[in-house]
Amino acid sequence: MRGGVRAVGTAARPLARATRRISAARGLTIIGWHRVDGQSDGLSTGVDDFQRHLDTLDEWGATVLPLDAAVAALEAGTLPDRAVALTFDDGYASVVETAWPILRERGLPTTLFVVSDSLTTDLRFAWDRHEPEHDRLRLARPEELVAAAASGLDLGSHTVSHPWLPRLTPDELKRELVDSRVALEELLGRPVTSLAYPTGGWSPAVRAAAADAGYDIAITVDRGLNTRRTPHLSLRRAFVPTEPEDLRLLLDGAYTMLRPLDSWRRRGGPAW
Numbered sequence: 305m306r307g308g309v310r311a312v313g314t315a316a317r318p319l320a321r322a323t324r325r326i327s328a329a330r331g332l333t334i335i336g337w338h339r340v341d342g343q344s345d346g347l348s349t350g351v352d353d354f355q356r357h358l359d360t361l362d363e364w365g366a367t368v369l370p371l372d373a374a375v376a377a378l379e380a381g382t383l384p385d386r387a388v389a390l391t392f393d394d395g396y397a398s399v400v401e402t403a404w405p406i407l408r409e410r411g412l413p414t415t416l417f418v419v420s421d422s423l424t425t426d427l428r429f430a431w432d433r434h435e436p437e438h439d440r441l442r443l444a445r446p447e448e449l450v451a452a453a454a455s456g457l458d459l460g461s462h463t464v465s466h467p468w469l470p471r472l473t474p475d476e477l478k479r480e481l482v483d484s485r486v487a488l489e490e491l492l493g494r495p496v497t498s499l500a501y502p503t504g505g506w507s508p509a510v511r512a513a514a515a516d517a518g519y520d521i522a523i524t525v526d527r528g529l530n531t532r533r534t535p536h537l538s539l540r541r542a543f544v545p546t547e548p549e550d551l552r553l554l555l556d557g558a559y560t561m562l563r564p565l566d567s568w569r570r571r572g573g574p575a576w
């Protein structure tokens with residue numbers, strides 16, 4: 305997967321030069337990671353690479369906003385130039401243990417999307433089962449999430465069990481969306497209004513169900529800049545490529561031109 309990301313970045317480089325600093329100032333860029341630990345590999349981002357990503361954001365002149373405030377500003381037309389929102393999917397413990405302290409130190413607001421089954425079971429994701437037992441695969445415990453939330457980490461839902469939502473029946477879909485929101489609200493004692501679709505799997509029906517389930521914001525893995533016309537329940541986002549120069553391409557808007565690749569992914573391509 306990582307090789308693919310790098311290859312895409314290389315292909316986009318000439319295109320990026322043509323649009324540099326044009327599109328980036330006019331919308332909201334949402335980026336994401338999964339876990340931050342020893343070294344960059346698969347879903348993991350090494351701590352050094354993560355720091356380089358944050359340095360790149362700083363050098364690029366990003367204004368990092370809380371996700372809900374960013375979307376509200378997008379709606380109101382008051383978004384600052386180079387606005388960026390930061391997200392993490394899946395709820396790995398390394399986010400609260402390692403990434404969040406770094407982000408806090410830098411004053412960068414962040415949203416972590418949590419699978420609510422992890423609150424009550426010793427969940428291990430299917431894609432992690434082939435890996436040897438390792439602490440980096442551990443998901444954050446409820447008390448860790450509560451403590452992180454108390455120190456400012458924003459939490460959103462990543463459904464109950466991380467299914468591919470477009471394949472579910474309406475009842476199953478409702479359960480995944482509503483039960484996860486309610487479980488997180490009970491844990492945190494406050495409303496939870498944001499959602500990240502597992503593996504970015506969404507459809508118009510899924511998006512309508514997310515609205516019915518009480519979400520104001522939902523994040524896909526369709527890449528590209530969010531503008532005032534982007535529906536708030538199918539916001540675009542890209543996961544951060546390891547190399548800072550590829551992150552810079554992403555920030556410059558190059559990935560917006562690669563959106564046709566994302567329609568393939570949305571039909572059920574592999575991801576997480």
Ligand SMILES: [Zn+2]
Nearest residue numbers: 393394503576
């Ligand atoms: Zn996920």
